[in-house]
Amino acid sequence: MAEARVRPSSVPDGLITVEDHLERILRALGPLEAYDQPVVESLGLPLHENLIAPIDLPRFDNSAMDGYAVRAEDVADASASSPVTLPVVGEIHAGGAKPFAISAGTAVKIMTGAPVPRGADAVVPYEQTNRGSASVEIRTAVQAGANVRTTGSDVQAGDLVLSAGTVLGPREIGLLASLGSGRVRARPRPRVVVLSTGNELRDPGTHLEYDSIYDGNSYMLAASVRAAGAIAYRVGAVADDARVLRDALAEQLVRADLVVTSGGVSEGDKDIVKQTLTELGTVQFDKVAMQPGKPQGFGTLFEEETPIITLPGNPVSAYVSFEVFVLPAIRRMMGRTPYRRPMVHAVLASDIQSKPGFRQYVRGFFEVTHRGAKVTPIQGHESHRMGALAKANALIVVGEDETALNMGDTVRTLVLDRPF
Template sequence: MAASLMPTDRLSTVDEHVERIVESLRPLPPYAQPLLEAVGLPVCEDITATMDLPSFDNSAMDGYAVYFDDVATASPDHPVHLPVVGEMAAGQTKLFALSPGTAVRIMTGAPVPQGADSVVPVEWTDAGVANVRITQAPQRGQHVRYRGEDVRRGDVLLEDGAVLGPRQLGLLASVGRSQVQARPRPRVVIMSTGSELREPGAGLDHDSIYDANSYMLAAAARAAGAIAYRVGIVSDDPQEFRDALSDQLVRADLVVTSGGVSKGQYDVVKEVLAELGTVSFGEVSMQPGKPQGFGFVGEDATPIITLPGNPVSSYVSFEVFVLPAIRRMMGKVPYRRPRVRALLDKGMTSIKGRQQYARGWFEIDGKGAHVTPVGGHGSHLMGDLSDANCLIVLGADVTSVEAGEQVQVLVLDRDF
C-alpha cells in the first residue's frame, strides 16, 4: 500500500493531512473475541437474542406467590389468612404448582409457581412460615417479572458498528453470549528519537532531557483503545533507528515516532525513512505541529506516522492525526474528535495561515459553555499542557478573537 505524497510546494491543510492518513488505512479484520476483551470496540455483526429475557416468570420481591383473587380484599382491618405450602428460592430446581387458597413463600428471582399470578411483598404480611397473614393486596400481576418482558427471542440487541460498553456487555452476557465479532485493538509502537533523551529516573547531563513524549503518546494510544508498546529511547544514529524500527514491525499495526522530522542535520527519522521512498514528509499549516510525515514501511506495509519532537507539538499532532488513524483501524466512527462551541473568556491572537491549536480550560456552568486560554504558545510548555483540558481551534484565516466571541473547542479526555 503506497502513501499519497505530501505536497512539497505548499503547506497541506490539516484536513488534507487527516484525510490522507485515514483514506490510506483500512479497519483491521474482525474475529471472535471474549466479551471483556471487546469492551470499547465496535461489534462487527448484528446480534440477535436467542432466548427470552427473563427466560421464565420470576418474582421481583421477597414475599408470597398467590392467586390475586385470594388476596384482593386484604386490608389491615380485614387480613387474609392463607396456608403456606412451600418455598421457592432463586436457583431452586424444584417447581411448584399453586392451588387456589394457598400461598408459596418466594425469594427475589425465584420462578413463580404455576398458577400464581401475583406476589405479595413480605412487608405486607406477618412473615408467617406455616400460615401467612396478608394485610395489603397487590395489583393483579404486581411484582412478577414475566418471561420476555425485557427481551424477546429474535430481538436485535446490538447492530453492526455499535460500541460494546459495560451495559451492552451485561446485556449480551444475560442472554448467554460469551463472544462477539469485533476488530482487534491496534498495536501501536511508540518510538522517541534523540541522543539528548534520558529515561525518567536516570541522571541528567547538562544538555540532556527526560523522555516525556514516548510516555505521553503511549498513554494517549491506550486511552484511544489501542495496545501501546513503548520502545526505549533511540539515538540519532541512523543505523540504530533502522534496526530498532525493523525489530518493532513484527508487533506493530501502526508505528508512531516523535522527533527527527524537521530540517536539522540530525533528523534521523526523516533521513532514514526518506530513503525508503514510501514515507512522505511535508509541512502542515498548523501551530503547533507543522512538520509531519506519513507512509508505510516493511514487508507488510505497516503504516507509520511521524510527529515533531517538541512535547506540545507531539501531543497536538497525536490528537489531530494519530487518534483518527487508531479509530479508523478499530472501525470506530467518527474518526475525528468532535468540536464544540464555547464563549472565549479572554482574547487571543494567532498567526495567519496556520490553524491554531491553543491549550485551554473548558467548562459548562450556569452561563453555558465557555473556555479560557491556558499558558502561552510555546511548544515546549508541558506544565500548561497538563493544566489544559481542551484545545481551542482557530482557523488558518483567523488572526485574533475577542473575549466573548464563540470559538471551536476540542474537549480532551472525553469518549466519543
C-alpha cells in the same frame, strides 16, 4: 472521512493543509478485521454485526420481591383489618428451585428472582404479611401479575437488541452477558508501537547528564494511545543512529498495526527519522500549515507495509499532532466514528493573535458556567511548554485566514479527554 479540501488563500506555497495530510492518512488506513473476542475485552469497541437475542429476558416468570406466591383471586378480599390466612406449602429460592405448582387456596414462600410456581399469578411482599411459616396472614389484596417479572418482558428471543456499529459500554456488555454471549464479534484494538528519537533522551528515574532530558513524549503518546482505546507498546527512546532506528523498527513490526514516532522529522543534521524512513518504505514528509506541528510524515514500512505516522519532537507539537492525525487514524482502524474529535463552540475569555496562513491550536481551559461554555487561553504558546499543556483541557482552533480573535468571540474548540 475527512473534511472537504478547501485550501485557504493565506496558506503559503510549499505547505499542505491539515485536511490534505489527514485525508492521506485516513485513505491509506482501513478498519482492522473483526474477530470473536471475550465480551469483557470488547469495552469501547464497535459491534461488528447485529445482535439478535437468543433467549428471553427474563427466561421465566420470577418474583420481584421476597414474599409469598399466591393466586390473586384467593386474596381479593384481604385487608389489614381482615387478613386472609393461607397454608404455606413450600419455599422457593433463586437458583435452587425445582418445577413447582400450587393449588387454589395455598401459598408458597418465595425469594426475589425465584421462579413463580405454576398456579400462582402474584407475589405478596413480606411487609404485607405476618411472615408465617406453616400458614401466612395476607393483609392486602393484589392484582394478577403484581410483583412478578414475566417471561420476555425485558427482551424476547429474536429481538434485535444491539445494531452493528454500537460501541460496547458497560451496559451493553452486561446485556450481552445476560443473553449468554461470552464472546462477541468486534474489531480489535489497534496495536500501536510508540517510540521517541534523540541521543539526549533518558527514561524517568534514571541519571541525567549535563545535556540530557527525560523522555516525556513516549509516555505521553503511549498514554494517549491507551486513552483512545488502542493497545500501546512503548519502546522508549532510540538513539540518533540510522542503524539503531532501523533495527528497532524491524524488531517491533511483529506486534504493530501502527507505528508512531516523535522527533527527527525537521531539517537538522541529526534528524535521522526523516533520513532513515525514506529508505525503508513509502514514508512521505510534508510541511503542514499548522502551529504547533508543521513537520509531519506518513507512509508504510518494509515489506509488511506497516503504517507509520511521524510526529515532531517538541512535546506540545507531538501532542497536538496526535490529536489531529493519530487519534482519527486509530478510530478508523477500530471502526469507530466520528474519526475526528467534534468541535464545540465556546466564548473566548481573552484575545488571541495568530500568524496568517497557519491553523493554530491554542491551549486553553474549557468550562461551562451559568452563562454557558467559555474557554480561556493558557499563557505560554511555545511548543516545549509541558507545564502549560498539562493545565489545558482544550485546544482553541484558529483558522488559517484568522489573524486575531477577540474576547467575547465564539470560537471553535476541541475539548480534550471528553468521550465521543
